[in-house]
Amino acid sequence: MRTRLVVIGNGMAGARTVEEILARGGDFDITMFGDEPYGNYNRIMLSNVLAGVEDESGIFLNDLSWYADNGITLHTGTRIERIDRFAKRVYAEDGTETPYDKLIIATGSRAFVPPIPGIHRPGRGYHQGVFAFRTLDDTRAMIRYAREHQRAVVIGGGLLGLEAARGLQNHLPHVTLIHAAGHLMNAQLNEVAGETLRATIEAKLGIEVVVDGRTTEILGKNAVTGVKLDDGRIIPCDVVVVAAGIRANAEMAAASGLAVERGIVVDDQMRCLDEDDIYAVGECAQHRGEVYGLVAPLWDQAKVLADHLTGVNPFAEYHGSQVATKLKVAGVDVAAMGLKAPEHEDDESLTFTEPKKGIYKNVIIRDGRLVGATMVGDVKKVAFLMQAFDRGLALPEERAELMFDLGGPAGEVKVDEMADDEQVCNCNGVSKGAICGVVQGGCKTVTGVMDKTRAGKGCGTCKPLVQRIVEWAAGGEVEEDPAASYYVPGIPMPKPELIEAIRLHSLKSVSSVFAKLGGEEDAKSKMGLASLLKMMWGGEYVDERDARFINDRVHANIQRDGTFSVVPQMKGGVTTPAQLRRIAEVAEKHEVPMVKLTGGQRIDLLGIPKEKLPEVWADLDMPSGYAYGKSFRTVKTCVGSDFCRFGVGDSTALGIALEERYQGIEGPGKMKLAVTGCPRNCAEAYVKDLGVVAIDGGKWEIYVGGAAGAHIRKGDLLTTVETPEEVITLTGRFLQYYRENANWLERTYAFVPRIGIERVREIVVDDADGIASSLDAAMDASVAAYRDPWKDREQPATPGQFRTSLPLTVLPQVPVRA
Amino acid sequence: MRAIGYADEIPPGEGRTFAVDGEMVAVFRLRDGSFRATQAVCPHKGGPLADGQIDLKQVLCPLHLNAWDLTTGCSLSGQPDLTVYPVGVADGKILLGDLS
Known part of the structure; x- marks a missing residue:
């Protein structure tokens, strides 16, 4: 016989747990009891129904057919009165009894209605005109009544109260909100944030807010006429909505002998205390002292319980949820997570307020990790903050970046506002819709989506946006890709660990690294490993040609038509008439389709077929300019002090010296350098991987980390030195x-x-780590091992090294300019 | 099956292009010693696949790093699939079969 699973409660927690169980292929005979007469609906959306922006039909999650389709017996409008834990049966109000093998209690919570005189009328329930705000029926009745009245008072200035106040405005002209605490949303916000929210709500929405207001009486004999506060004030009204918090529905469980405090007490597997077969999830459950009233923890609990019950992972454990919320509260964006205010003396707390715009931002950092954040009125950075908070990510050095976008493109695009057909990756033409499609197809890692769609695989500038879209589409269920920290995808190790392993096992070829550390060889990892091994072992590196990318196999840059470009070295961008004449002759002899000046101050011969490369090199008889590798490329210079009337340093001589020394050195990425003779920066040294700027007084500034490609960044000043020799040493x-x-x-x-x-x-x-001399020695060894690759042209390195791979008809044709 | 060239024309782990009846075929010699043959031209933008990097499973086009399964020809990055040819080696000669 199949295991009989009974679920008491047909709200979001109960139904979600059952969904999760079905998704895991759980084979149960399922019976569900709900005391509302409906299928399962999204309670959070009730405020939208009240506000009139959502239809009742739009909030149903599972209609009655879903239960039938999944073989679930649903009893709506049936309240369970008692559990017999020993006979393993549940008894309903109507006298029926149902046996179970496993029982889930998901009875949720109800509105807490404070014992205010006048709130109830004997024998009639609530006073006419008084409503709780909890169920679809409450909402319907409230709308019906409010439409025929003028003034409403909402008791409670938490999330629910604010939503109720905002919603009521659609049905009557005057709304007053009374909150017992000193500021709005005091459970989530600190005082200043709550005050900012109040100001916005009063000014923008016209809702009157009373804080520190304790309601002592509901006035009116037959119909409500007003409420009285403890300071004696009377606020006239004809509708009262109570939204003063929630209480777990745990009385039935308590009466049946289960352990109940503020909720039904459960362990890390959502199992009730001392019970083998009874579980509780959602707002009725109390886990490690916490009773959650938000939806995210409920999803987490449902997953754990489903993992456990279906046996997918019998030892799944719920460890509590870090509560981070992002909401539109009454039309105002609010996000809150973690601490509301600093707790320790050395907690860093940053606050920005702009009261006129209703903006408040606060972040709290402890030991370099985000432990709290509050945003009111502007939540642009919240996706990043939530991630940093959840995963304990390292935070940007520039702490202000936690609150603002600095230096990035102005105005970050909002993912939910982007059209589906909007192009995200401009290199590979991938739309937002395509990315979302892959996520919905089940791929929930950023790298996985990038592999499948190729989004972010061109210049890479859109990667952060791709990441945000994946996060958005996955609804916060992004899975971390462990491979993100690997040096190359095929070997599961970050770089330092990989280097250590390579040293330990003396691995000197790419194939030996795969054999020892990776298992199977991986085409996508070969190039990165080849570069690393060459750097580590220099002359001892065992060069396997297949580990090289085609550019490195033939020392030229492959073009879109499969031909290659040839860029001879032109140190510091300085050339001679003889050199130019030679290049001109070669270009004519080989009918080079295009001769072009490069951005790195050199001359590019484009459209050379692979089989002609050795001949072209021989005719040029110049060293390679390395315009094809992940390596030291070129040193751009200005004319410097020789001719320029502004120049204060000999930039050309230094540029040539740098290029002569570090030519062809390979690395993890391209290294583009420049030396400029004065701060006018004609050689663009501020935006190079390493840029040198001559300043007055015969000194040189060294900037590192600059870029002016897809990403633009001014380099950081590393140091200022007195001599060109120091520049050369520090560069190395x-x-x-x-x-x-x-x-x-x-x-x-x-x-x-x-x-x-x-x-x-x-x-x-400063050589604080004492490794300067070893860095210098390693660089010296690399410099000494340099050999101009274009000299290796007499004898091919491998059979057919320069054999054409082109089709008989060249595709696609690159137009030749006259 | 017919001979189209010699196995030692292809270094281990690399590919070379061969002309067969006016068609271009890329033949790869995997590091486990086996061979694979596919159409020579990348269906995406015409890149020369024989110049791509390979492992025991896939070939990466050198132009945009799209990937294909060397045995089935199936695209691994959302491109049209490749035509694959039966290929073997006997007496040091590369033997190419007809498409079935």
């Missing part, structure tokens, strides 16, 4: 530190802020 040391510590494809503009410029300076300039 910084680049070596970057090579050893940056993740694969992590450019300096991400690396430097990740480490922090102060820390980079400590290591590279």
Whole structure:
């Protein structure tokens, strides 16, 4: 016989738990009891029904057919009066009894109605004109009554009270809100935030708010005429709505002998105390002393209970929920999580207020982690804050970034306001709808979605937006991808761990790394491993050509038509007539389709077929400019002091010296440098991976972590030095530190802020860690191992190294300019 | 099956393009010693697949890093699938079969 599962309560908690059980393939004979006469509806949406923005039909989660389709026996309008824990039966009001093997209590909560004189009329229930705000029936009655009356008082200035006040405004002209505490939403907000909310609600919505107001009496004999406060004030009204909090529906459980405090006491598996087969979830349950009144913890509890009951994970445990809420309270955006105010002396607390706009922001940081945040009126940063709060993420150095978007594109796009067909990834043409589709298809990791759609796989600038869309589409159920911290996807280790393992096992080839650490080889990981091994082992590295990307196999940059571009070295962007003549002759001889000046002050010969590369190099007889690798590229310079009348330092000479020394050094990403002869910055040194600026007095400033590609960032000033020799040494040391510590494809503009410029300076300039000499030695070894790859042209490195891979008819044709 | 070239024309872990009856076929030599053959031209933007990086399962087009299963030709990144050919080696020669 199938296990008989009985669920008392057909609200959001009961139905969600059953949904989760069905989703796990749970095989139960399910019977549900609900005391309301409906299927299951979204209680949170009642305020929308009251406000008239949602139809009653729109709030139903599961209609009656859902129960039938899933073989669930549903008894609506049936209240359970008693559980016999020993006979394992439940007894309904109507006298029927139902046996169970497993029992879930999900009776939820009810409105708490304080014992105010006049609130009840003997024999009639509530005084006419007095309403609680809890069920669909309450809402219907309230709307009906309010329409025919003029003035409403809402008792309770929490979330529910505010929603009720806002909703009532649609049905009658005057609404007053009376709150017993000193400020609104005192459970979630601190005083200043609550005060900001009050000001906005009064000014914008015209709801009158009374705080510190204790209602002592409901006035009126037959119909309500007003309420009286403890300071003697009388507020005239003809409708009273009570929204003074909720109480768990636990009396039936208590009467049946279960342990009940503020709610039904449960353990980490949602099991009632000392009971083997009785569980409780949702607002009626008390877990580790907490009774939750929000929906998110309820979802968590339902999952744990379903995991446990179905045997998917019999040991699943619920450890409580960090309560973070983001709501539109009466039309005002409010978000709150964690602490309302600092608790310890060394808690960092940052506050921003702009009363005129009704904006209040506060974040509380303890030991570098976010422990509380409150936002009123402007919740743009809340997605990031919730993540940081939930997962304990590291926080930005610039703490103001927690509250504002600094330096990023102005005005962050709101995901929920984006149209489905709006293009998110402009490199690969991926729309918001396509991303959401993949998420709905069950892929809930950011990297998984990126793999499937290719969104964010071009220049990468849209990655943060892709992440936000995935989070939005997954409704806060984003799964963390452990691979996000790996150096390469195929080896499950972050870079430092990987380096240690490679050293330990003396792994000198890419295939040996896979064999020892990864299991199977992975095409997407080969290039990153090749770069790392070359950096670590230098001359001892066992070069396997298949680990190289095509550009590194043939020392040229592949173009869209499968031909290659050839960029000879032109140190510091300085050339000679003889060099130019040679390039011109080669271009003519080989009928090069395009000759172009590059952004790095060099000359690019484009459209060279692979099989002609060695011949072109031989005719040029110039060293490679490395315009194809994840490596040191070029040093851009200005004319400096030789000719420029403003120049204060010899930037060309220093640029040439830097390029001569560090040419061809490979790394986790491209390294583009510049030296400029004065702060006018003609060589754009402020936006390079490493930029050097000559300043008056014969000194040189060194900037690191700049970028002016898809991402634009001014570099951070590393230090100012007196001599070109120091520039050369510190450049080598910084680049070596970057090579050893940056993740694969992590450019300096991400690396430097990740480490922090102060820390980079400590290591590279001040040698606080005592590793400067080893960094210098490692760089020296790499420099010594340099060999111009274009010299290796007589004998191919592998059979068919330069053999064409192009189709017989060239596709697609790149138009040749005359 | 017919011979289209020699196995040692392809270094381990790489691919090379062969012309067969006016068609271009990319042949790959996997690091486990087995061979795979697919159409030579990437269906996305015409990239030369033989220049792509491979492992025992997939080939990545060098132009935009789209991925395909080398054995089935199925796209792993939302592109049209590749035509795959039966391929084997005998006496050091690469033998290509007809499409079934």
